[in-house]
Amino acid sequence: MEILLTIIIILVSTKVFGHLAVMIGQPAVLGKLVIGIVLGPALLSWVNHSEVFQVFADIGVLLLMFLAGLETDTKQLKENWKPSVAVAVIGIIIPFLSAFGVGSMFGFDLNHSVFLGVLFSATSVSITVQVLKEMNVMQTRESTTILGAAVVDDILVVILLAFVMSFMGGDGAADVSIPMVILKKVIFFAVAIGAGIYLVPMLLKLASRFKVTVPVTSAALVICFAFAYFGEMLGMAGIIGTFIAGLFISQTNFKDEIEHSVEPIANALFVPFFYVSVGLSISFAGVFGQLWFLVVCTVVAVLSKLIGGFAGARLTGFDKLSSLSIGSGMVSRGEVALIIGTTGLSSGLLHQDYYTTVIISVILTTLIAPPMLKKFFLQIKENH
Numbered sequence: 001m002e003i004l005l006t007i008i009i010i011l012v013s014t015k016v017f018g019h020l021a022v023m024i025g026q027p028a029v030l031g032k033l034v035i036g037i038v039l040g041p042a043l044l045s046w047v048n049h050s051e052v053f054q055v056f057a058d059i060g061v062l063l064l065m066f067l068a069g070l071e072t073d074t075k076q077l078k079e080n081w082k083p084s085v086a087v088a089v090i091g092i093i094i095p096f097l098s099a100f101g102v103g104s105m106f107g108f109d110l111n112h113s114v115f116l117g118v119l120f121s122a123t124s125v126s127i128t129v130q131v132l133k134e135m136n137v138m139q140t141r142e143s144t145t146i147l148g149a150a151v152v153d154d155i156l157v158v159i160l161l162a163f164v165m166s167f168m169g170g171d172g173a174a175d176v177s178i179p180m181v182i183l184k185k186v187i188f189f190a191v192a193i194g195a196g197i198y199l200v201p202m203l204l205k206l207a208s209r210f211k212v213t214v215p216v217t218s219a220a221l222v223i224c225f226a227f228a229y230f231g232e233m234l235g236m237a238g239i240i241g242t243f244i245a246g247l248f249i250s251q252t253n254f255k256d257e258i259e260h261s262v263e264p265i266a267n268a269l270f271v272p273f274f275y276v277s278v279g280l281s282i283s284f285a286g287v288f289g290q291l292w293f294l295v296v297c298t299v300v301a302v303l304s305k306l307i308g309g310f311a312g313a314r315l316t317g318f319d320k321l322s323s324l325s326i327g328s329g330m331v332s333r334g335e336v337a338l339i340i341g342t343t344g345l346s347s348g349l350l351h352q353d354y355y356t357t358v359i360i361s362v363i364l365t366t367l368i369a370p371p372m373l374k375k376f377f378l379q380i381k382e383n384h
Contacts, residue, residue, distance in 0.1 A: 002050075006050075010047065013276075014275055027370040027374050030367065033367055036278055037282050057274045059273075062225065069246020070259045071138040072139075072243075076140075080145045082316050083145045085152055086313070087316075088123075088150075090309075090312040091305055091327075096117040098303075100113045100116065102296055110168075116350070119344060120333065122336040123153045123305065123330045124333055124335055124336040124366075127334055128146060131369075135377055142377070145326055146329035149309070149326075149330060154236065159185070162235075188230065188231055192227060192230070200223055204216055204252055206219075207219035217258055237339075287356060290357045297357070297358065301361055306372075312326075321376060324376045328373045328376055331368065331369040331373075
């Protein structure tokens with residue numbers, strides 16, 4: 001029963017290191033990410049990837065984004081759709097061109113440089129969400145813009161990836177159809193919105209009549225995972241599905257009951273596995289020979305997303321500080337870029353020799369983002 005020992009190690013270490021991070025003025029999530037690196041193959045090798053571990057981590061990130069949807073102000077989200085689109089679009093163009101330039105500078109051919117651009121165009125706000133929740137700023141205009149931009153970013157990057165896979169070659173590239181990728185996205189949102197408006201409230205009302213324990217929470221989790229499953233079927237990240245499920249459930253009378261019952265389940269058991277899983281991707285083998293590439297890649301990755309998000313926010317009416325906070329919220333590449341990296345490796349569009357270094361760069365953006373985010377949001381709070 002090795003998984004039981006793994007659960008004990010992860011739950012104890014993430015809480016202790018999260019607390020230590022807060023004690024030194026950093027977000028708790030930073031400590032939880034760092035302990036993942038310490039526990040993983042890079043250092044102690046106390047925790048390793050297994051099928052059960054990955055299932056726990058996957059459930060953790062799905063529940064994290066579900067809770068983000070529950071806590072998002074939908075009115076603010078509707079009002080801020082223009083900034084969200086601007087932040088997403090400019091926040092893809094600048095990182096794409098910057099990473100392409102890095103690839104070219106280090107002698108990558110056209111295909112590999114383009115793929116590096118796609119990889120660093122991605123954004124993952126699952127870590128960002130936890131920082132925003134810790135600071136109790138999920139309802140602000142800046143936060144809703146970040147979350148809206150993340151949804152748009154995911155759609156555009158998946159389409160961009162499909163485009164690159166189709167035209168740049170690689171294993172299975174001939175099977176990629178751009179019109180089909182776009183059609184799947186349209187179908188997903190059409191069905192998700194229809195189900196969210198009509199089916200979700202009905203299912204929750206029906207569940208509330210059941211004479212069993214926590215029927216409404218169980219129904220909410222079924223809806224959450226069903227949206228994720230449907231999204232994955234149609235090529236969307238599962239976290240987008242659960243975020244949208246949370247948004248629609250937040251419009252019902254059951255929002256508070258569901259939030260108060262799901263949050264302990266998520267944060268007590270599953271979410272810590274997600275944090276540790278990020279660190280497990282790191283191995284330092286062969287990296288020191290590519291140290292200069294790692295430094296350049298990471299600096300460019302952080303600055304390009306920060307500048308892209310900042311520019312998109314400034315162009316749509318945010319002040320400098322709010323624009324910086326939005327830009328910093330888009331910096332983390334997280335699990336989205338890790339998935340794209342694995343895809344690139346298997347299709348031959350990412351050099352095997354550079355894979356580990358690129359993955360470490362992705363992890364570093366995920367470690368750098370939380371302190372930046374906390375700094376800018378604290379300044380906003382002080383100014384208000």
